Amino acid sequence: MKLFVIKIGGNVIDDAGALDAFLASFAQIEGYKILIHGGGKIATKIGEQIGVESKYINGRRITDDATIDLVTMVYGGLVNKKVVAQLQVKGVNAIGLTGADGNIIPATKRPVKDVDFGWVGDVETSQLNVENLKLFLDAGLTPVFAPLTHDEQGHILNTNADTIASSLAVALSPDYNVRLIYCFEKKGVLESIEDESSVITHINKAKYAQLLSEQKLFEGILPKLDNAFAAIDAGVSEVLIGDAKDLLQNTRSETSGTLITK
């Protein structure tokens, strides 16, 4: 059974028109699907209004007490429930979730070494409880995840949406033929960063080794590709990196983005 695990980033969340178009495409996907959304700039904006400053160390956000309340409100409430309501009107029986709900994604508060990142959760894929998620899918429900988990000690934790998406994809791989789709701001992995038409339509491990040796790839894409192959090594059938606007095309066998396989 095919399952699409789809992650959209904050840039789509922040743009009402782009979000609506994306959700319309998402609604048209047949069969099992799960959506994971990022946060968007709205949390920063509301944070400024209530006096919660965004704090960063080495480019990584620090989630203090005030910040976890902020993102719980904005990601888990405002963004998540708006997406659910908008999917419902498009005929998708969506159910909004965090990793705390049904204890689907327990996580560990990141240990303090040099930096205390605060209420940030690291996920161990083997700890996920996806039984109820399968039940939801079978009941015709479409789970929509905010990028939040919990520590099983009463605290909500901030967790990277890409990580939630890949963890869910891996945990569901024994039961489904999973295509994990990362929507981002480009058409796919490009051979030439300046040329949007230079999408590499298919990368397997051999091809990746070749591209690396030729030093053809833009450095920023390497972590995404490493994560994609990690997901594939852990059981995910296919990973697709592509533009949110091309979502429907990217659920098919001929994709316009970059399909990554073993």
Next chain:
Amino acid sequence: MKLFVIKIGGNVIDDAGALDAFLASFAQIEGYKILIHGGGKIATKIGEQIGVESKYINGRRITDDATIDLVTMVYGGLVNKKVVAQLQVKGVNAIGLTGADGNIIPATKRPVKDVDFGWVGDVETSQLNVENLKLFLDAGLTPVFAPLTHDEQGHILNTNADTIASSLAVALSPDYNVRLIYCFEKKGVLESIEDESSVITHINKAKYAQLLSEQKLFEGILPKLDNAFAAIDAGVSEVLIGDAKDLLQNTRSETSGTLITK
């Protein structure tokens, strides 16, 4: 099969100690249970910080665009997910929901007559979709509802928590023996408003008629009792009005609050 549908108000939500004690009692209830929480003053407080004024007409809150976003954040995100995380640590496999999730509680935006209440939803109990809720209960999940519904046209609606509780209780009555418990700030319905020990432990319709004719009841309690009998006429087995602190006692056959039956 017994099912407890339990509503707690904002006064418990606003008091961390009271909430923790309440959730500890809630966790000890065996069998099927559903929690519905009110909002609390935290929405007003955060509203002031982000410049959303509370507007009232004839004592009833007006839910404009900014206010529905505020309560979606605070009720649907901050309060709901905190309660879920705190129940998880107490061994309850809670799942936080609004009426939009799984389309469980579709509602109608209140028609504008003399007053435009804004994004406020009126619920028609016969429209509820509780099939998935039964599935959740059977899977060992405990639903926790924020006082929000949706209009099936893409908008979240603000809905009275008492109404959500009674609607869920009625809609689940064909499948469960439902006790609907309203936690409020007194021990129960009092014969004498100044005397907390004057709880009337049992009211049926005959007794209610008698109390009314004797003009013994405090006027403020009459709407609550009318709503309770409306729920009972619609199929709910028992309604209990009592103190949040007495929750466990009020799930038993000998209650410390007021048990209302046909």
